Amino acid sequence: MNLKLAKKKQDELHATASELLSEKSVIELLSKYGELRFVGSYAAKLMVKPDVDMEIVNPDISSDDVIELTRTFFAMKDNYSVEIADGTEYIRRPGHPRGYFLGVNTMYQNVRWHMDIWITREPIDTSGSAYVSLRKQDWYLDTDPELLDIILLIKHQLNEAGVYVKYASANVYESVLEGGVRSIADFYKWAENYDTEALFRRGGSEGTRTAG
Secondary structure: OOHHHHHHHHHHHHHHHHHHHHHOOHHHHHHOOOEEEEEHHHHHOOOOOOEEEEEEEOOOOOHHHHHHHHHHHHHOOOEEEEEEEEOOOOOOOOOOOOOEEEEEEEEEOOEEEEEEEEEEOOOOOOOOEOOHHHOOOOHHHHOOHHHHHHHHHHHHHHHHOOOHHHOOHHHHHHHHHOOOOOOHHHHHHHHHOOOOOOOOOEOOOOOOOOOO
16 A cells, blocks of 8 residues: 555545535535534545544534434435434543434445534533544644645555554554654554553543544
């Protein structure tokens, strides 16, 4: 796997994701329930897998609204499962925000796609993330493009090696942006001394997010 091929695969995934969102009118649907923003690998254009992460902020969101949205997704053609969880009172796992979670699985162009959607009453605060590199929203916008290329290549190399499932995208981001990693060999060495399973432990904030 080289950078040229990694970029090609990323661009293909991103384009297909955009087509899926458009054809299924996902943006229009979700925008009815609050302020929508894209996060994770789709937003950063660092995609390796067919998944899209989104967040909705609505101070007046109710469980009835979320159930209605779930029904709408479930009724859509080719959506084969919809997971729903209420984390407004009890956080699902350390690092997750207080809010509602929807996980939508759909078939698109003969590929299984996944959409993660967090719906919260307040913007998700990432300032307390265990990952220093992700404490700033939209961190990728002012990151050196060469570092983004390194991140993309390492992610695709891990995926090609069949070990990407052992790590989170955040592990790669942190290793490159904070740990000085510049190659997959560097990453493996870094991972030996870093708790890669400690995904987004709560720091000063209980609203840190897991992102792809």
